[in-house]
Amino acid sequence: xxxxxxxxxxxxxxxxxxxxxxxxxxxxxxxxxxxxxxxxxxxxxxxxxxxxxxxxxxxxxxxxxxxxxxxxxxxxxxxxxxxxxxxxxxxxxxxxxxxxxxxxxxxxxxxxxxxxxxxxxxxxxxxxxxxxxxxxxxxxxxxxxxxxxxxxxxxxxxxxxxxxxxxxxxxxxxxxxxxxxxxxx
Amino acid sequence: xxxxxxxxxxxxxxxxxxxxxxxxxxxxxxxxxxxxxxxxxxxxxxxxxxxxxxxxxxxxxxxxxxxxxxxxxxxxxxxxxxxxxxxxxxxxxxxxxxxxxxxxxxxxxxxxxxxxxxxxxxxxxxxxxxxxxxxxxxxxxxxxxxxxxxxxxxxxxxxxxxxxxxxxxxxxxxxxxxxxxxxxxxxxxxxxxxxxxxxxxxxxxxxxxxxxxxxxxxxxxxxxxxxxxxxxxxxxxxxxxxxxxx
Numbered sequence: 001x002x003x004x005x006x007x008x009x010x011x012x013x014x015x016x017x018x019x020x021x022x023x024x025x026x027x028x029x030x031x032x033x034x035x036x037x038x039x040x041x042x043x044x045x046x047x048x049x050x051x052x053x054x055x056x057x058x059x060x061x062x063x064x065x066x067x068x069x070x071x072x073x074x075x076x077x078x079x080x081x082x083x084x085x086x087x088x089x090x091x092x093x094x095x096x097x098x099x100x101x102x103x104x105x106x107x108x109x110x111x112x113x114x115x116x117x118x119x120x121x122x123x124x125x126x127x128x129x130x131x132x133x134x135x136x137x138x139x140x141x142x143x144x145x146x147x148x149x150x151x152x153x154x155x156x157x158x159x160x161x162x163x164x165x166x167x168x169x170x171x172x173x174x175x176x177x178x179x180x181x182x183x184x185x
Numbered sequence: 186x187x188x189x190x191x192x193x194x195x196x197x198x199x200x201x202x203x204x205x206x207x208x209x210x211x212x213x214x215x216x217x218x219x220x221x222x223x224x225x226x227x228x229x230x231x232x233x234x235x236x237x238x239x240x241x242x243x244x245x246x247x248x249x250x251x252x253x254x255x256x257x258x259x260x261x262x263x264x265x266x267x268x269x270x271x272x273x274x275x276x277x278x279x280x281x282x283x284x285x286x287x288x289x290x291x292x293x294x295x296x297x298x299x300x301x302x303x304x305x306x307x308x309x310x311x312x313x314x315x316x317x318x319x320x321x322x323x324x325x326x327x328x329x330x331x332x333x334x335x336x337x338x339x340x341x342x343x344x345x346x347x348x349x350x351x352x353x354x355x356x357x358x359x360x361x362x363x364x365x366x367x368x369x370x371x372x373x374x375x376x377x378x379x380x381x382x383x384x385x386x387x388x389x390x391x392x393x394x395x396x397x398x399x400x401x402x403x404x405x406x407x408x409x410x411x412x413x414x415x416x417x418x419x420x421x422x423x424x425x426x427x428x429x430x431x
Contacts (some may be wrong), residue, residue, distance in 0.1 A: 015195045016357055022213075027212050027213075034208070035206065035208065036205070039202055039203065049206045052208055054293070055210060056212045058295065058415060097200055099199070127193070128196065131196075142193060146190055146193035149197060177189065
């Protein structure tokens with residue numbers, strides 16, 4: 001987990017008092033996960049950057065409403081995800097997930113890790129294809145919970161869903177993903 | 186065999202993400218830009234025409250004063266009474282933020298964006314959005330910049346706004362202020378001689394380029410918003426427009 005609660009709380013308090021440097025520290029800590037979350041939702045790097053930037057700006061303005069002691073990361077991700085969703089809705093497109101070039105060729109260049117070989121070849125390609133074909137709401141919940149490895153609480157905050165809904169949607173989405181993979185096999 | 190969930194986690198680590206851009210720099214730049222353009226605690230001051238004689242008299246009575254100030258004090262709006270209005274050119278430009286489309290304003294504003302639902306007022310001709318003000322004000326122009334039929338501004342009037350960004354009004358002879366009810370919310374009808382309208386910063390200084398004269402104005406609260414319409418209309422016409430807003 002990023003951030004240590006005490007220091008983070010102090011940063012938030014400073015940022016609330018108008019200390020821009022303290023807020024920069026918060027942005028530095030969370031920009032990567034914020035950008036990736038936005039990318040998985042909005043679908044393009046440009047939209048993701050805009051969504052993350054606007055999200056951080058809105059968070060800065062809304063800091064006075066952020067309750068002391070609450071976890072910061074899901075709160076930020078929720079704002080960024082909302083920005084990203086609004087952009088996707090406007091643009092009407094979605095991201096096609098792709099693998100890193102290095103991961104596509106486990107035998108070339110760097111030494112392949114044991115994990116890479118476990119999830120090698122066709123299996124990985126078909127998993128990716130099945131993911132790309134899922135309905136948006138299914139893919140979003142899987143992306144947050146597994147691809148980005150957010151906790152269940154964070155997933156529910158990020159997507160603005162109750163924990164119960166996250167649980168049931170996750171299990172249904174995984175079922176549909178499984179079915180697609182079996183159908184393709 | 187590993188479980189599907191575990192596979193997905195591994196896949197996540199192998200996904201290609203575009204490189205994360207430098208958000209620290211861009212967010213800092215935008216915060217600074219915003220501070221330069223408008224201090225964060227900037228207030229919107231509308232120095233408005235004077236108080237009717239009856240109100241002036243009532244103001245001298247402390248209890249009545251509180252009651253009057255209560256209805257004068259809409260969320261995000263504060264009326265102040267000034268001896269003299271700042272000098273202002275009637276032709277001063279509108280300073281309402283940046284031009285946007287309606288869809289854009291809806292996407293960016295931190296609140297619902299309402300529209301009048303009255304024949305003759307469909308989609309606005311010009312839309313402005315001002316992200317540099319705490320309440321995310323969205324302004325519609327019906328007509329053109331030169332011939333504004335109706336100017337409508339809406340912003341989130343929550344306690345944050347009340348504290349940080351205050352619309353102030355000063356009154357001068359020849360203008361009237363009346364409490365009205367619009368869609369169940371408190372409202373104010375400002376009419377008579379034109380009043381001046383200006384944004385001030387947190388120190389109370391007027392931001393000169395925002396100063397302009399306003400015509401008849403109706404202000405009211407609806408949901409979490411404070412709305413303001415301005416135009417060459419009568420009270421009945423203004424209320425008809427306001428009551429159609431959804």
